[in-house]
Amino acid sequence: MTRVLVVEDDAQLARALVINLQARQYAVDAAPDGATALSLAAAEPPDVLIVDLGLPDMDGVDVIQALRRWSRAPVLVLSARSGSEDKIRALDAGADDYMTKPFSMDELLARLRAATRRAAEAPTLEPVAGGQVSTDDFTVDLVAKKVKRVDRDVRLTPTEWHLLEILICNPGRLISQRRLLQEVWGPSYSTKTNYLRVYMAQLRRKLEVDPSHPRYLITEPGMGYRFEP
Template sequence: MTTKKTSIAIVDDDPRLLNTLSINFKARGYEVHQARTGAEGLQVVSQQQPDVVILDMGLPDMDGTVVLEGIRGWSAVPVIILTARSDPLFSAAALDRGADDYVTKPFSMEELLARVRVALRHGSPQSPVRRTEIAVVRAGDIVIDVPHHSITKGGEPLHLTPTEWGVLTTLLRAHGGLVRKEDLLSEIWGPGFEGQGHYLRIYTSQLRRKMEDDPAHPRFLLTEPGLGYRFVVPEPGREEYGYSE
């Protein structure tokens, strides 16, 4: 029995980048479908039904947000946007229109591959904060046992407040994906707190002081400026990282 390959649709008008991405994904066993315009992209996604879409926002025939909205008109396929703009408001607008994640150019292939793996693990979220449950997360010398509400670092127990634990586990359930600050605030504090970003700054700072070797340069609990947070959930097969469900 032949196993169906995971398929990726790449929509980008840069032929060199399109070729580079295609070669790299094919080398890792993915099936790749290419499109160089927004119109071609919509056709490819409709006909090929890929497992994930990588969408450049600067296309020659139409804005990438138009393509994104078109895809969302009939499909919940995960969409990762590529953008050369570092403006967080621009990326936030794309997320509002239904993108699952974003990568800013220039980027490393490993970064994009990691984002694709995260998107494939989730599919498209059915709620603003993903509800994927996990049991144990290992990140370096940190072990987080979610069912037993325990966390250790270097074998020594760490004490987290209930709110710190809530922030951490909400991020963990996203498996490395971006959790928007508004969604995180609503999840922990409830509706009406979406504008209280200073709450998150306080609690993420406290978590970093307890968990990170160098809180000023965190490895695990990362901030996406203007957008939200992600806890870099370990990739299977790496000794330093791992999670179980």
């Protein structure tokens, strides 16, 4: 059964969506705000999400960006905002489709089917279950943005966190030096490989049992880095 997470602060509309989806054999969870949505998505990963942008605690775009740190589930935006700028922001954040209110329930259901069909046909990628990645020596919580060793919490700088997050979300994959530099520091830093050496050394000191012989944060000389679970 396909699980849908409805993120909508209008209680009447949320109830109508839940009833219509359940009548068509979807399993449905509903969240009235962004924080609840991210918590539910981590606890019970949905197959697809319907997200409003005008939420009481945060913008829906922020919800999508946070979700994309660990989930590849299709996101259908359902919003009263009809401007092209809002649509572009949502799509750039990781949304798969965008519908404006008022809307046709039949069209929404058709788009929902299309989104789940595309996801089912996409190449299989490793999910990050529950927003957490655990190794024998540390655990990374991508929702709470926390890292723990067996015996203590690990404090990371924002730059260290961003670098680790990219690697963790691509387990086993080689991430090029250029991509890491551009995503963490910006396009003008694409050749500053010394930045990566310094920050990777800091991460290893904080996470690896033996930083001089890393088990998890692996260097591919001249190419990039990878996270080995």
